[in-house]
Amino acid sequence: MSAPATALPHASLLHLSPHPALGPWARTRLTRSRCLASLAPVPAPLPADANHLVQTLCASGRLARAAALLQGLPAPTQRTYESLLLAAARAGDAALAASVHRRLEADPVFRSDPFLSTRLIDAYALLGSLPAARQVFDEAPVKSIFVWNALLKALALADHGEEALARLADMGRLGVPVDSYSYAHGLKACIAASASHVPASALVREIHAHAVCRGYGLHTHVATTLIDCYAKLGIVSYAERVFAIMPERNVVSWTAMIGCYAKNERPGDAILLFQEMMASDADIVPNSITIVSILHACAGVNALWQGKVLHAYILRRGFYSLVSVLNALMAMYMKCGCLEVGRHIFNWIGHRRDVVSWNTLISGYGMHGFGHEAIQVFEEMTQVGVSPSIITFISVLGACSHAGLVDEGKRLFESMVDYNVKPRAEHYACMVDLLGRAGHLDEAVELIQGMHIRPTPQVWGSLLGACRIHCHVEYAEMACSQLFDLEPRNAGNYVLLADIYSRAKLHNQVEVLKDLLKEHALEKLPGCSWIEVKKKLHMFVSVDNKNSQVEELQALIGEFVTEMKNDGYVPDTGVVLYDIEEEEKEKILIGHSEKLAVAFGLINSGRGEVIRITKNLRLCEDCHSVTKFISKFTEREIIVRDVNRFHHFRDGICSCGDYW
DNA sequence: TTAGGGTTAG
Numbered sequence: 001m002s003a004p005a006t007a008l009p010h011a012s013l014l015h016l017s018p019h020p021a022l023g024p025w026a027r028t029r030l031t032r033s034r035c036l037a038s039l040a041p042v043p044a045p046l047p048a049d050a051n052h053l054v055q056t057l058c059a060s061g062r063l064a065r066a067a068a069l070l071q072g073l074p075a076p077t078q079r080t081y082e083s084l085l086l087a088a089a090r091a092g093d094a095a096l097a098a099s100v101h102r103r104l105e106a107d108p109v110f111r112s113d114p115f116l117s118t119r120l121i122d123a124y125a126l127l128g129s130l131p132a133a134r135q136v137f138d139e140a141p142v143k144s145i146f147v148w149n150a151l152l153k154a155l156a157l158a159d160h161g162e163e164a165l166a167r168l169a170d171m172g173r174l175g176v177p178v179d180s181y182s183y184a185h186g187l188k189a190c191i192a193a194s195a196s197h198v199p200a201s202a203l204v205r206e207i208h209a210h211a212v213c214r215g216y217g218l219h220t221h222v223a224t225t226l227i228d229c230y231a232k233l234g235i236v237s238y239a240e241r242v243f244a245i246m247p248e249r250n251v252v253s254w255t256a257m258i259g260c261y262a263k264n265e266r267p268g269d270a271i272l273l274f275q276e277m278m279a280s281d282a283d284i285v286p287n288s289i290t291i292v293s294i295l296h297a298c299a300g301v302n303a304l305w306q307g308k309v310l311h312a313y314i315l316r317r318g319f320y321s322l323v324s325v326l327n328a329l330m331a332m333y334m335k336c337g338c339l340e341v342g343r344h345i346f347n348w349i350g351h352r353r354d355v356v357s358w359n360t361l362i363s364g365y366g367m368h369g370f371g372h373e374a375i376q377v378f379e380e381m382t383q384v385g386v387s388p389s390i391i392t393f394i395s396v397l398g399a400c401s402h403a404g405l406v407d408e409g410k411r412l413f414e415s416m417v418d419y420n421v422k423p424r425a426e427h428y429a430c431m432v433d434l435l436g437r438a439g440h441l442d443e444a445v446e447l448i449q450g451m452h453i454r455p456t457p458q459v460w461g462s463l464l465g466a467c468r469i470h471c472h473v474e475y476a477e478m479a480c481s482q483l484f485d486l487e488p489r490n491a492g493n494y495v496l497l498a499d500i501y502s503r504a505k506l507h508n509q510v511e512v513l514k515d516l517l518k519e520h521a522l523e524k525l526p527g528c529s530w531i532e533v534k535k536k537l538h539m540f541v542s543v544d545n546k547n548s549q550v551e552e553l554q555a556l557i558g559e560f561v562t563e564m565k566n567d568g569y570v571p572d573t574g575v576v577l578y579d580i581e582e583e584e585k586e587k588i589l590i591g592h593s594e595k596l597a598v599a600f601g602l603i604n605s606g607r608g609e610v611i612r613i614t615k616n617l618r619l620c621e622d623c624h625s626v627t628k629f630i631s632k633f634t635e636r637e638i639i640v641r642d643v644n645r646f647h648h649f650r651d652g653i654c655s656c657g658d659y660w
Numbered sequence: 661t662t663a664g665g666g667t668t669a670g
Contacts, residue, residue, distance in 0.1 A: 082661090115661060122662085149662055184663045224664040231665095255665040262666095292666040328667045359668040366669095394669040426670060433670090458670060644670095 051080045058087035067096055070103060078110060085119045089126040097123045098132075114144040121147070125154035148176055152185035161193025165203065180219045183211045187225045191232055204229045218246060224253045231260030255290045262293055265616070267300030268530070268537065286313075288322050295328040299335035302614035302641060305535045307332045323349060327356045334364035337612050337639040337646065355389050363395040368646045369655050371403025375412070388419050390426070397430035401437060402645050404659050409434045425451075429458040436466020437659070441475055457486045461493070468496050476500045491522040503574050528616045529593035533604045540596040542588075553599040557590050557626070564629050572622040594623045598630060598638060611638045618642050619660070628652050 050073055057066035066084060070076060081104055088096040101120060105111055117140040124133035133154040140147050148171055155164035168186045171178050190203035208217070208226055216222045223246050230239035243249070243257045254277045261270035274294045277284055286294070291314060298307040311329060319325045326349050334342035346353070346361045358381040365374035378396045382388060388396075393416055400409030413431055416423055428451055435444040444463055448455050460479040467476035476497055483493045494513050501509040517524075527542040540547065547553070561571070573585035589595075594615050601611035619642040631638050632652030640647045648655035 118661065144661095146661060153662075179662095181663050188663095221664045226664095228665065250664090252665050257665090259665060287665090289666045296667065324667055326667095331668065356668045361668095363669065389668085391669050398669065429670065462670090 051075075051077045054080050055083040058083040061087070061091065063087055063091055063093060063096055067099060070100065075109075076103070076107065078113065078115060081110060081116050082119050085116075085123040089123040092127065094127045094129060097127055097129075101132075101136075112141045114140065114142040114147050117142070118144075118146045118150040121150040121154050125150075125157050128158070130154060130158040130160065143176070145177060145179060145182070149179075149181045149185060152182060152189065156185050156189040156192050159192045161189040161191070162196050164189030165193060168207075178214065180216050180222050183207060183216050183219075183222045184225045187222070187229050191229055201233050201235060204233065220246070220248060220250060220253060224256050227253065227256040227260055231256070231263050234264055236260060236264050236266065249284070251284050251287055251290060254284060255287075255293055258290065258297065259293045262297040262300065265300075267297040267303075268539065270294065270297035271301070271303060271306060271537075288319055288325050291319060291325055292328040295325075295332045299332040300614075301530045301532075301537060302336050302612055303530075303532055303537055304336040304338070304612065305532055306537075307336060323352050323354055323357065327354075327360050330357070331360045331364070334360070334367070335641065337610075337641065337648075339364060339368050339370075353386075355386055355392065358386055359389065359391050359395050362392065362399060366395055366399025366402055366645075367641075368648075369402050369657075371399045371405045371408070374399030374403075375405070375408055378412070382419075388421065390421060390424060393421055393423075394426050394430055397427060397434060401430060401434040402656075402660070404438055406434060406438045406440065425453055425456040425459055428453075428455065429462045432459055432462040433466065436463055437469060439470055441466060441470060441472055445475060445478070455482070457483055457490075460486070464493065464496050468500055471500060471503050473500060473504050473506070488520070489522060491517060491524050494522065495524050499575065525617065527593045529597040530614045531597040531601050532612065533601060538597070538600060540593040540600065542591055542593045547596070547600075549600065549603070550596065552603070553596045554590050556599045556603070557595050560626060560630055560633065561586075561590065563633065564626065567629075569625065569629070572620075572625065575620045575622060589622050592620065592623050594619065594640060595626060598627055601638070602630070602634060602636065607636070611636060613638070613640045615640060615642045618644055619647060624654065624658070628654055 050069060054066045054069050054073065054076075057063070057069070066087070070080070070084060073080070081100060084100045085097060088094070088100065097120075104116060104120070110116055117136055120136045121133045124130070124136065133151070137143070137147060137151045148167070151167060152164050155161070155167065165186065168178070168182060168189070170176075171182065186207050187204060190200050190207060193200060193203055196203065204226070211217045211219075211222050211226075223242050226242045227239045230236070230242070239257065239260045243253065246253055254273070258270045258273050258277070261267065261273060271294065274286075274290070274297070277286070277290075291310060295307060295310055298304075298310065307329075310332075314320055314325055314329065326345055330342045330345040330349075333339075333345065342364050343361065346357060349357055358377065362374045362377050362381075365371075365377060374396055378388065378392065381392070393412065396412055397409055400406070400412065409431065413423065413427065416427065428447065431447055432444045435441070435447065441463075444466060448459060448463065451459070460482045464476055464479040464483065467473075467479065480493060480497050483490070487493065494517050498510045498513040501507070501513065516522075529540045531538050531540075538547075561569070571586045571589050573582060573589065576585040576588050578585070578588070594613060597613045598611060601613065605611065619640060624647070627638055627640065627647070627649050629652065630636070631649035635651075638649040640649070642660075645656065645660060647660070
């Protein structure tokens with residue numbers, strides 16, 4: 001069919017050949033603009049700078065045009081191949097990468113080029129095609145150290161840690177020099193070597209020793225990777241040792257060490273290290289990743305004042321344009337009890353919101369007990385076309401669980417398939433928690449028994465937690481028979497079962513469990529609470545004898561307890577597992593860290609101020625009852641964040657409705 | 661040519 005006579009003048013002009021009077025520069029420009037407009041056919045012969053044109057198309061994401069041009073290109077340059085491979089990897093276009101690969105294999109100039117072999121391996125690794133990456137390596141005629149390092153990186157990225165370590169060993173055997181890049185990839189591979197019969201910590205230590213012997217132990221990138229590896233393995237003291245001896249620390253190594261503390265439940269130390277970093281050297285300036293890490297640490301200890309200082313810093317440094325920073329800021333406010341400020345930041349982010357922003361808001365509502373609002377945000381998210389992720393469903397199911405929304409949770413769990421999200425063990429753990437807390441224990445057990453994947457400790461842990469609430473001995477024993485096998489060093493499981501036995505008056509079994517704890521030298525995680533008063537963070541440990549004010553604090557709590565007893569309150573000594581007199585048990589209850597923190601807040605803050613506390617464990621029933629009473633008796637608002645959720649105490653009532 | 665640190669949940 002011929003073009004209509006009324007075709008637009010500019011469109012028809014594009015089909016004319018460049019005027020012979022035009023110079024070479026103008027002719028090339030005209031040809032390029034036609035190609036970019038995708039209206040002109042591929043010109044033949046190709047312009048003199050066709051390689052440059054392909055590179056420009058790649059940079060602007062017009063891959064179809066770039067790929068078409070490549071086919072007729074008589075002499076692609078190294079840079080052209082590189083641009084195409086990088087663009088294909090970024091766009092997730094595996095077909096394009098394969099087509100460039102085929103073209104390269106037929107090119108006598110570059111088919112043996114080690115530079116392009118590394119680029120091919122990189123591209124296939126990013127596209128998730130490990131077999132193809134491996135094949136490029138095996139067939140590469142020249143295996144430079146770059147090619148080896150690219151393979152190590154690809155294997156570590158694909159979680160093929162054992163194979164990466166085997167290749168690293170090959171390098172030594174074949175006399176290929178190993179450099180700092182090889183060590184950095186090798187260390188990451190240790191963490192990915194989950195199926196290895198050798199523990200990851202032993203692998204990291206071995207490579208660490210090797211790097212030290214070869215003089216790479218203090219290399220900035222190697223040492224920073226070491227800090228991160230030890231952080232992920234939970235060996236904080238080793239990370240500290242590496243950090244301490246680093247001669248030339250930069251912002252990344254400081255951030256890695258701050259992140260190490262934050263990951264390993266030492267947010268207070270993360271904040272102290274950040275303050276040390278700021279005071280240490282004018283050249284070390286925190287970047288957005290440092291800010292995100294430290295905001296996470298502030299959220300961990302409810303350090304609202306420090307978080308507000310960071311908020312001001314974010315504004316000063318212009319980080320307000322970065323969504324990742326705003327997401328972390330939003331999470332910090334919500335975890336520090338300021339739900340509305342978090343919502344305000346979410347609104348402010350506007351159309352730049354990513355899936356993390358939505359997840360943060362959903363989980364924020366969830367942890368504050370606003371289940372319906374969390375579901376509403378979930379629905380809004382899907383309506384505007386954002387695909388829910390694995391974490392979205394964990395967040396929204398968790399929100400249903402905290403609010404006791406059983407039917408809504410079931411509906412959402414069943415809808416996961418509609419969003420192409422396959423339920424994982426984490427989602428089953430959420431559902432077991434939701435059903436179990438609400439008292440549907442039989443249904444929770446049926447769900448576990450029908451799982452298509454092996455139940456993880458989290459799933460059994462959810463069942464055990466529910467059994468503790470409803471004092472169900474039989475199912476608790478079922479859960480523990482799995483948990484003691486799966487995680488024999490987790491003292492918390494033994495303590496929970498002992499608690500259930502204690503409430504069921506099965507004292508002999510309590511003793512058996514206490515003996516087991518002693519036999520395995522397991523220690524219960526001590527209860528710990530934090531409170532920020534007058535811009536300073538204070539920490540309390542249960543039965544704390546170190547704080548100088550502790551006697552005064554306990555006396556104050558004792559007065560409240562006496563008042564409560566007049567109203568019929570009976571201390572819930574069931575949570576104390578020691579075989580001691582009732583009076584002694586009551587003393588232990590008075591020494592619980594959250595009660596000490598509440599009393600400290602009352603004494604050291606003004607009447608109108610909200611008391612904000614964070615606890616590292618679940619709030620015990622007795623502390624819950626006492627805090628409710630204190631909120632009414634003293635007319636103070638008290639907000640406690642425990643390991644699961646928020647409790648807003650006001651006028652003798654808690655926002656959780658005694659359901660947590 | 662290549663490499664190191666981060667947010668959302670449980």
